[in-house]
Amino acid sequence: MNNTRKFSLIVLVIGAFVIAACGGSAEAAEDGAMDSSEVTYVDGIPQYGCLGTAEDAIVDLECREVTFAVENAYLPFNYIEAETGLAGGWDYEVFPMICELLHCTPVFEETVWETMIQQVQEGQFDMAGDGITINEERDENGDFSIGYVNTVMRLLVNVGEDRFTSIEEFVANPDLIMGTQINTTNYETAIQYLPEERVQAFDTFPFANAALVAGDVDAVIMDEVVGLGYQGENADVLQLIGDPITSDELGFYFPEGSDLVDPVNQALQVLMENGTLNELNMKYMGPSFALTYDDVE
């Protein structure tokens, strides 16, 4: 093969890679376009236009774009379904509903959990979902909405776990290692009970769960609503055990002094009063939530 042919072959191969990468997202976009409400998907994230109308809005935000931070790795709030490659979850249903009531344009932005709170405080996002626990420390440099769901922390363990049934028994056995996600209130609680050497903080919960299934950690401490998501139909592999460890409210997070807090609170009130919020909480955090760890990426 002479040099020109070799060169052309290499260019063709690289071209094939590029087309394969582009082709993937194009397919996902087409899947989403079948939805009756005008939702298109880019890279699996739904894109919306301005929702709601000025007349019906409880507070008119005049089609303002509101950026909403998600992690896409936190069942049941935001995740990517493996089969379709499309994003789904509680956040993805509630936030468009809120914009419907406020006449705004929802814009979902993916980021990592570890820096999300800091990024909101700096104003990089207008608000963040992702099931953030309301606490004083975070409230110092940011603002929370009213709580939209109450949650407790529990332990996710392998099915058939018989060495412990509660956090106290876990603490008593020095061989046991706890897993969790870095920069969470789950981690803060874990180190209140255990010395730091017995707590392994991973980047994401799926990573911690992988460690649990592999046997690297013996339990993962997480919010119950999240644990129910991972337990789901995977009842033959993982289960939630133990009494509630703490009790907290989850809320949306905003930069300090944001003018969106009040409108969003009003929207949440409406959703609470008409039963929609309860429906959604049951759908995603109740016993019938059937999405499993294998179904998401």
Place this chain on the structure above:
Amino acid sequence: MEKPERTITDIRKNEFPWWLVIIGVIIAVTLLLIINTPSFNDAFATMRVGILTTISITLIAYSISLVVGLIVGLGRVSSNVVAKNLSTFYIELVRGIPMLVLIFFIALVVIPAGINGVGILGEWLVDVGITNIGQALENVNIRMVSMSFRAIVALSITYGAFSAEIYRAGIQSVPAGQMEAARSQGMSYGQAMRHVILPQAIRNVLPAIGNDFIAMLKDSSLVSVLAVRDVTHLARLYAGGSFKFTEAYTTLAVLYLSMTILLSLLVKVIERKISTNDK
């Protein structure tokens, strides 16, 4: 008499390591901050426990990679078809995968599979009748292989490939006449390698080996994704819990800078000693 184009003062100004002075100032300022500001002090206090972990992981992994690299490097230059191909395969494979991906791959795929394999081997041994070893192998569980161990394995494998290439370059930089002379003296290939070629080769590439050690010190920060409590992971935990990202990451960056500067100065000193020895 002509005026020299450059005076002594010019040369001194030109060669004076101003870059080191600037870095020294940065380190000094950060030190002052650590001593005087509570938030920086907290950040450093949380992190310094991890310094030992970082250094020990680097030392252990690098020592292993030097040994691995020597074996693979020798394979690379040998005329034996099997050795040459295996070594080249290993080097190309490892150089083709980014370090972070390799760490995940080894920690989450290779080692758990290996543990399973060992367990299956143990079962088979028990079935066949060799119970004591079989039982021991069966009892091997994944907890015996800590994340630190897996991280060290990943780092050693990666840098083993880099070291192999360095050794190869070193061996090939020794004049061919040396090998011919050694063989004509009656030495076997192995003896020639051991007594004549390798000592010269290694002396030639000591700077590269030193630089690779410094590179591994920086790459060791990746073990943080396995929740290994090195200095980077502790900085992340501190930043996450306190929201003091500036203090945490400034201190972390300066900490790594101090370690690498110290090491590279050490490498320079060793280099100078080696070259004066040659004279």
